[in-house]
Amino acid sequence: MILSVLSALAEPTRLGVIALLADGSEHCACELMPKLDATQSRMSRHMQVLRQAGLVVDRRDAQWVRYRLNPDMAPEIRQIIDAVLEASQKQDRVAA
Amino acid sequence: MILSVLSALAEPTRLGVIALLADGSEHCACELMPKLDATQSRMSRHMQVLRQAGLVVDRRDAQWVRYRLNPDMAPEIRQIIDAVLEASQKQDRVAA
DNA sequence: CTCCTTAATGCGCATTTGCGCATAAGCGGG
DNA sequence: CCCGCTTATGCGCAAATGCGCATTAAGGAG
Numbered sequence: 001m002i003l004s005v006l007s008a009l010a011e012p013t014r015l016g017v018i019a020l021l022a023d024g025s026e027h028c029a030c031e032l033m034p035k036l037d038a039t040q041s042r043m044s045r046h047m048q049v050l051r052q053a054g055l056v057v058d059r060r061d062a063q064w065v066r067y068r069l070n071p072d073m074a075p076e077i078r079q080i081i082d083a084v085l086e087a088s089q090k091q092d093r094v095a096a
Numbered sequence: 097m098i099l100s101v102l103s104a105l106a107e108p109t110r111l112g113v114i115a116l117l118a119d120g121s122e123h124c125a126c127e128l129m130p131k132l133d134a135t136q137s138r139m140s141r142h143m144q145v146l147r148q149a150g151l152v153v154d155r156r157d158a159q160w161v162r163y164r165l166n167p168d169m170a171p172e173i174r175q176i177i178d179a180v181l182e183a184s185q186k187q188d189r190v191a192a
Numbered sequence: 193c194t195c196c197t198t199a200a201t202g203c204g205c206a207t208t209t210g211c212g213c214a215t216a217a218g219c220g221g222g
Numbered sequence: 223c224c225c226g227c228t229t230a231t232g233c234g235c236a237a238a239t240g241c242g243c244a245t246t247a248a249g250g251a252g
Contacts, residue, residue, distance in 0.1 A: 011239095041243080041244095042242085045240080045241085060248085063249045063250065
């Protein structure tokens with residue numbers, strides 16, 4: 001369980017997805033793709049990994065699939081997410 | 097950086113090492129090996145990954161190599177470790 | 193129904209990861 | 223020096239991962 005969460009996060013595109021979804025709102029795959037410079041099939045499979053790890057949930061809305069952070073995530077997993085996001089923000093700040 | 101931390105943690109034996117080192121004291125590889133049911137070469141290579149991710153430091157003491165959590169770990173990385181350890185403890189408690 | 197947009201998936205391939213085995217290297221004791 | 227204990231590493235292999243390409247599926251609009 002935790003291991004699947006950690007390996008889901010240990011990939012730059014997937015981590016980028018989590019960072020984008022961290023605003024709490026919904027985003028469709030077609031919106032995430034260009035922002036993360038990912039092709040369609042890559043994005044689709046990465047989203048599958050995030051879904052299976054329980055990090056995101058999806059909702060079909062017409063021809064779109066809208067993703068958001070799983071609102072029912074266990075609090076201890078949510079803490080990992082928050083810590084990871086904070087650490088990657090700090091890293092970006094240094095890099096910039 | 098964060099990605100190397102996450103992928104270092106996303107492996108059961110390595111996560112086990114971190115959990116054992118979380119008591120704050122030093123442990124030699126030969127002590128960790130039987131506790132985590134790992135062979136010598138496996139353990140050696142896993143420790144290398146943890147070292148390169150900056151999670152542990154090692155110290156040669158005669159024929160032993162003593163490991164401990166990196167005391168100079170960046171606080172935001174340390175927070176990830178703590179969150180991960182708490183989550184895996186919770187998981188163990190449910191499993192037991 | 194046809195066309196368009198969005199998303200999922202089968203397939204094959206290249207790279208990475210994890211491992212065991214054997215061997216080397218580091219260190220202390222006799 | 224030789225031996226024993228501990229650790230590191232070269233090598234080859236099997237499995238997992240990540241990807242592109244092409245195709246399929248799902249949905250809405252005309």
